[in-house]
Amino acid sequence: MRIGLLTQWYDPEPGPAALPATLARGLAARGHQVSVLTGFPNYPTGRLPQGWTMTRRRRRVEDGVSVTRVALYPSHDGSAARRMANYASFGASALVNGLSAVRGADAIWVNYSPITIAPPMLAARHALGIPLVCHVADLWPDTLTAGGFAPSHPGIGRVVDAGLHRWCAAMYAASAKVTYISPGVHDVLRDRGVPEHKLAYAPMWAEESTFSPADDATRRLGEQWREGLGIGPEDVLVLYAGALGHAQGLETLIDAAAAVDDPRLRVVVAGSGVAEEALRARAAKTAPAGRILVPGRVPQSQMPVLMAAADVCFVGLAATPLTRITMPSKTQATLAAGKAILVAADGDIRQVVADSGAGWAVGSGDVAGLTGAMRLVCNSGRGGLAARGHGARSHYERHFGLARALDRAEEHLEAARASVR
Structure with missing residues (x-):
C-alpha cells in the first residue's frame, strides 16, 4: 500500500512523540510505501534541537520513509496562547505547505491529537479523496479541559466546548475508521455519535529500541x-x-x-x-x-x-x-x-x-x-x-507489541482503502 501518516509529533522528539516514527518505519519494513507529513521537532523543550534549522518545508528520506516537515511555531511551555499557537501553526502550515506529501496515498493514518490537525486531514479526504484512519490517542476536547486550557468564564467555556465537539465530530465523520487506545474510550466515542462499524481498538506500542529487557x-x-x-x-x-x-x-x-x-x-x-x-x-x-x-x-x-x-x-x-x-x-x-x-x-x-x-x-x-x-x-x-x-x-x-500494532494498522488502513472502492 501507499500509506500516508499525518502527525504533528515525530522522531527525534522523545517519548510518546517518537511512536509515530516507529509505526512508519515498521510499515515501511513490511514493504509499504510510507510518506509522513509532520512538523519540525520542538517537543519537549519548545526549541529546535541542536543542528536543526526551520524552513518552510523540508523533505528527506529517513530510514526508508519519505518525511516532509513543515514550519511551525515552536513552543511547549505553560502558556495556553503559545501552546495553541504551536498546534494551530502546524495545522495551517501542513495544509498550505505540505499536503502534496500525501497526495496519491491509498489511505492515511492520522494522529488526531492535537485536533488542529483537522485542516490538512479534511483537505486530504475531501480535496484529494484519500480515505482516513483517525487514531484517537488523546480524547478531545476533554484533553484541553484536563490540561487547564479551557476558558475560565462558564458561558464562554460552554460555547468553546460545543464548538470543539462539532470540530471533532467532523473529523470522525470524515474517517473510515476511528481507532482508540484505551477500552473506555469506545463508549465515549459511540455516545458522541461515531458509528459502531467505524470503531476499532488499537492500543499504543512502546519504542522498543529504548524500552526492552536490558542486556x-x-x-x-x-x-x-x-x-x-x-x-x-x-x-x-x-x-x-x-x-x-x-x-x-x-x-x-x-x-x-x-x-x-x-x-x-x-x-x-x-x-x-x-x-x-x-x-x-x-x-x-x-x-x-x-x-x-x-x-x-x-x-x-x-x-x-x-x-x-x-x-x-x-x-x-x-x-x-x-x-x-x-x-x-x-x-x-x-x-x-x-x-x-x-x-x-x-x-x-x-x-x-x-x-x-x-x-x-x-x-x-x-x-x-x-x-x-x-x-x-x-x-x-x-x-x-x-x-x-x-x-x-x-x-x-x-x-501491545509493535508486531501486533503493525498488524492492526495494516488491517485498519486496508479497511479504509476498501471503503472507497
Missing part, C-alpha cells in the same frame, strides 16, 4: 548508575521518568514515599516540566534525606540505563474526568522493558495491572493506598520484582 552490559551500567546515586545493592528503586506536570499525580508518589518506614526504599523522579521545582521542594520538605531524588531531565539516550537500574516503575494520573479512560504511554514502556509497575490512577490502566500480574495499583491521589503498596514493593525485594517484570514483558508482547 548484560546495560544492566551493569544501571548498577553503576545506582551506585553513583548512593543506592545500595539491596535497596529497592522506584523510578518515574517523564514529564513533571500536574497531570501525572507525582505529589501522591512523593507523599507516599515519604510515609514508608522501610529504609530500603529509594525513589527517583527524573524529568522536567512546570512542576519540577515544586516537586523537588516537596520531596526535600517531607521525605527522609536521600529517600527521593529529583535529578532533572535525563537524555533519552540514557533511558535504557535508567530502566535497567529501576526495580519498579511508577505511573500516575491526577484525578480528572478523563483519568478513567486514559492509558499513559508509560504503561506500555514499563511492560516492554520487563519491569514491575506501580500505579496510582483510576480506570483502564488498573485493569492492565490486574491482567498482567506485573504490579500494584491504587486510585488516583490515594496516598495511604500507595504507601501500603510501596511496603509490598519493598517486601518483594529485587528478586521478586524481577519475576513480576518477566510477566510484564510477556503481557506486553501478547497485547
Whole structure:
C-alpha cells in the first residue's frame, strides 16, 4: 500500500512523540510505501534541537520513509496562547505547505491529537479523496479541559466546548475508521455519535529500541548508575521518568514515599516540566534525606540505563474526568522493558495491572493506598520484582507489541482503502 501518516509529533522528539516514527518505519519494513507529513521537532523543550534549522518545508528520506516537515511555531511551555499557537501553526502550515506529501496515498493514518490537525486531514479526504484512519490517542476536547486550557468564564467555556465537539465530530465523520487506545474510550466515542462499524481498538506500542529487557552490559551500567546515586545493592528503586506536570499525580508518589518506614526504599523522579521545582521542594520538605531524588531531565539516550537500574516503575494520573479512560504511554514502556509497575490512577490502566500480574495499583491521589503498596514493593525485594517484570514483558508482547500494532494498522488502513472502492 501507499500509506500516508499525518502527525504533528515525530522522531527525534522523545517519548510518546517518537511512536509515530516507529509505526512508519515498521510499515515501511513490511514493504509499504510510507510518506509522513509532520512538523519540525520542538517537543519537549519548545526549541529546535541542536543542528536543526526551520524552513518552510523540508523533505528527506529517513530510514526508508519519505518525511516532509513543515514550519511551525515552536513552543511547549505553560502558556495556553503559545501552546495553541504551536498546534494551530502546524495545522495551517501542513495544509498550505505540505499536503502534496500525501497526495496519491491509498489511505492515511492520522494522529488526531492535537485536533488542529483537522485542516490538512479534511483537505486530504475531501480535496484529494484519500480515505482516513483517525487514531484517537488523546480524547478531545476533554484533553484541553484536563490540561487547564479551557476558558475560565462558564458561558464562554460552554460555547468553546460545543464548538470543539462539532470540530471533532467532523473529523470522525470524515474517517473510515476511528481507532482508540484505551477500552473506555469506545463508549465515549459511540455516545458522541461515531458509528459502531467505524470503531476499532488499537492500543499504543512502546519504542522498543529504548524500552526492552536490558542486556548484560546495560544492566551493569544501571548498577553503576545506582551506585553513583548512593543506592545500595539491596535497596529497592522506584523510578518515574517523564514529564513533571500536574497531570501525572507525582505529589501522591512523593507523599507516599515519604510515609514508608522501610529504609530500603529509594525513589527517583527524573524529568522536567512546570512542576519540577515544586516537586523537588516537596520531596526535600517531607521525605527522609536521600529517600527521593529529583535529578532533572535525563537524555533519552540514557533511558535504557535508567530502566535497567529501576526495580519498579511508577505511573500516575491526577484525578480528572478523563483519568478513567486514559492509558499513559508509560504503561506500555514499563511492560516492554520487563519491569514491575506501580500505579496510582483510576480506570483502564488498573485493569492492565490486574491482567498482567506485573504490579500494584491504587486510585488516583490515594496516598495511604500507595504507601501500603510501596511496603509490598519493598517486601518483594529485587528478586521478586524481577519475576513480576518477566510477566510484564510477556503481557506486553501478547497485547501491545509493535508486531501486533503493525498488524492492526495494516488491517485498519486496508479497511479504509476498501471503503472507497
